[in-house]
Amino acid sequence: MxxxxxxxxxxxxxxxxxxxxxxxxxxxxxxxxxxxxxxxxxxxxxxxxxxxxxxxxxxxxxxxxxxxxxxxxxxxxxxxxxxxxxxxxxxxxxxxxxxxxxxxxxxxxxxxxxxxxxxxxxxxxxFGDLFDKNGITACISIWRKFSDESTPTQAKMGGNYLNSILATQDAKKQGFDEAILLDKNGFVSEAPGENIFIVKKNTLITPPLSSSALDGITRRSILTFSKDLKMKTKIKNISKKELRSADEIFLSGTAAEITPIIKLEKTKIGTGRIGNVTKVVMKKYSDIVMNESKKYSKWITPVY
Ligand SMILES: Cc1ncc(COP(=O)(O)O)c(C=O)c1O
Structure with missing residues (x-):
């Protein structure tokens, strides 16, 4: 650190x-x-x-x-x-x-x-990269993401992150870089500190907030700027089967930025390398955060 x-x-x-x-x-x-x-x-x-x-x-x-x-x-x-x-x-x-x-x-x-x-x-x-930007491995966690029935999922509270800590410990113990948690109904929710997107035929799909996903600021940014990239987006429940058969998977978050998942347990995702759609999203995100995109300079606060 x-x-x-x-x-x-x-x-x-x-x-x-x-x-x-x-x-x-x-x-x-x-x-x-x-x-x-x-x-x-x-x-x-x-x-x-x-x-x-x-x-x-x-x-x-x-x-x-x-x-x-x-x-x-x-x-x-x-x-x-x-x-x-x-x-x-x-x-x-x-x-x-x-x-x-x-x-x-x-x-x-x-x-x-x-x-x-x-x-x-x-x-x-x-702070540099949280994860290897060439892609990471992940597993579906044995721990379920908590739901709004027990603790508000949209509150970034210290106590809430014990669920994330358990999921991360389990993933690392099994030799994976990151965990993916399912919601209480068995649909994909998110990672311990990141939202998740799958790519299917050039459409970006991400779980709804009702799947206990945090209303991530990076997630929201992607849903906005993907329109400029002529990509379609969909917010919908994602099953384990859809996750495994995705063309591409990536995580989004302030710390992780855009991180490709190239292997899910024993399954290679796509070619087992960063997918083309993910690459384009990563480049756009990087341009925006570096204040190299005029259209999104409204998202930036200069310090000096
Ligand atoms: C549980 C969880 N999900 C998703 C995210 C991604 O949110 P953001 O893009 O706002 O950083 C975070 C990070 O804040 C998080 O802790």
Whole structure:
């Protein structure tokens, strides 16, 4: 793991690591009452470009609402904090930015209400590829993705990610790079930290949110820009059989960006190499995040 940048934004101040601390009695450590986002910023042509900052900040606030956990700063203040953090750390490399807020108050029987005090922190670190962009292997997880009947699937909460951790542990134990989780009805849901797309005859197909998939910002971006590529898109339930017989499969997410899956358990997907449709989607995504696409410069916030 790369080194975390020197300064951390903590409750309105830019502090060095040693000063940004919370007590071990904090509620979030015990019960997972933390809310987080993952954002990327790309260094290109002498500037740092934050991808879809507005969308991330909107989801950041919204995630907490499912649990009555309050974000005590305005969207404007959070966006400024993220930009200030990048500037203070003089970031001149593509990086990952992690904002989070959490209940810091002590109380083993604390009733969580909007009034419960929260801390907000933001840190960043240089970040390249999460996965091998030439393609990865995956398996269908023994763990099912949780559904809205038990925990809100659209909330990016610390506690929710225990399901992802189990699925990842299982996949790695079996020697695969990544897991694919099925929803409660046995349809494809998503990966532990990524949405999934299959390609069938030049159509991009992705599961609906009712399959417990997160409303991913990368997923949404692909569904928008694929129109420019003259690709058809479909949001529909995907069975295991359809997944196995897909022409191509790729994952989408802030950290994973667009990552091809070239082998699913023992089955080669397509030719067993990155498919042509996936290649085109990867190139378009890369152009957009690097701010090399005029049409989508509205998705970019320059830091400098
Ligand atoms: C469970 C899960 N699904 C999908 C995604 C992809 O979402 P995004 O494209 O907004 O990063 C993420 C990452 O945030 C995630 O954690």
């Amino acid at each position: 790369a080194l975390i940048s020197k300064y951390i934004w903590f409750d309105g101040k830019l502090l060095t690591h040693d000063k940004a601390k919370v007590p071990v009695t904090s509620h979030a450590i015990h019960y997972g009452t933390s809310v987080f986002e993952g954002i990327r910023a790309y260094w290109n042509a002498g500037n740092l470009f934050i991808f879809r900052l507005d969308e991330h900040v909107k989801r950041f606030r919204n995630s907490g609402k499912y649990y009555n956990i309050s974000l005590r700063y305005s969207d404007k203040k959070i966006k400024k904090a993220i930009i200030d953090l990048c500037r203070k750390n003089k970031i001149k490399k593509s990086c990952y930015i992690r904002p989070f807020y959490f209940i810091g108050q002590y109380g083993i029987n604390l009733h969580v209400t909007k009034k419960a005090p929260t801390h907000v922190a933001i840190f960043s670190f240089p």
